[in-house]
Amino acid sequence: AQTVTQSQPEMSVQEAETVTLSCTYDTSESDYYLFWYKQPPSRQMILVIRQEAYKQQNATENRFSVNFQKAAKSFSLKISDSQLGDAAMYFCAYRSALTGNQFYFGTGTSLTVIP
Amino acid sequence: KAGVTQTPRYLIKTRGQQVTLSCSPISGHRSVSWYQQTPGQGLQFLFEYFSETQRNKGNFPGRFSGRQFSNSRSEMNVSTLELGDSALYLCASSLGPPNTGELFFGEGSRLTVL
Numbered sequence: 001a002q003t004v005t006q007s008q009p010e011m012s013v014q015e016a017e018t019v020t021l022s023c024t025y026d027t028s029e030s031d032y033y034l035f036w037y038k039q040p041p042s043r044q045m046i047l048v049i050r051q052e053a054y055k056q057q058n059a060t061e062n063r064f065s066v067n068f069q070k071a072a073k074s075f076s077l078k079i080s081d082s083q084l085g086d087a088a089m090y091f092c093a094y095r096s097a098l099t100g101n102q103f104y105f106g107t108g109t110s111l112t113v114i115p
Numbered sequence: 116k117a118g119v120t121q122t123p124r125y126l127i128k129t130r131g132q133q134v135t136l137s138c139s140p141i142s143g144h145r146s147v148s149w150y151q152q153t154p155g156q157g158l159q160f161l162f163e164y165f166s167e168t169q170r171n172k173g174n175f176p177g178r179f180s181g182r183q184f185s186n187s188r189s190e191m192n193v194s195t196l197e198l199g200d201s202a203l204y205l206c207a208s209s210l211g212p213p214n215t216g217e218l219f220f221g222e223g224s225r226l227t228v229l
Contacts, residue, residue: 035217044222046220101148101209103148106157
């Protein structure tokens with residue numbers, strides 16, 4: 001089975017600064033999708049950004065961008081110009097392109113934004 | 116468009132009881148997945164339903180079951196509750212195949228087992 005590892009249980013960043021959250025995954029598949037989800041306190045989980053494995057170009061969504069290293073099986077999330085509203089639990093997730101809709105999630109990184 | 120709706124939001128049960136959780140997906144979404152979220156464990160996949168059929172099942176005991184109705188609404192049931200079943204149960208919907216899009220999550224049902 002695929003595994004997703006987030007080695008940083010907690011991170012903090014000063015408001016307006018940049019922070020990078022790490023994620024590694026293990027798979028023998030070549031075609032898959034990677035996601036970062038954000039879960040604010042007591043609120044529902046929402047998608048931050050997604051990356052298709054067949055695309056070499058790193059995905060970006062406004063202040064959020066990823067560094068996708070397929071050979072290293074690494075998928076980090078960079079948040080630029082951090083805002084107080086970015087404080088949340090961030091989950092990295094993997095989904096196979098072949099085996100249906102099952103997502104594999106990491107254990108999450110709790111991000112604190114310091115004013 | 117209404118989001119994913121889960122009921123009840125909070126519930127307290129005692130060991131040995133059973134519980135049923137409900138999930139209404141986003142209109143037009145035919146795939147519904149269930150996840151168990153606990154501190155330190157992240158999200159663990161329970162099962163996925165598409166067109167009333169279970170397509171995938173995670174590594175949970177048979178006490179955990181689910182079903183999907185013709186209107187895509189889904190229920191999950193946990194029988195003979197154990198203390199370790201205390202968790203946030205998340206439902207997520209998506210369009211389903213051949214779409215390879217994201218999951219849309221509900222706010223979850225927080226189950227406490229005493």
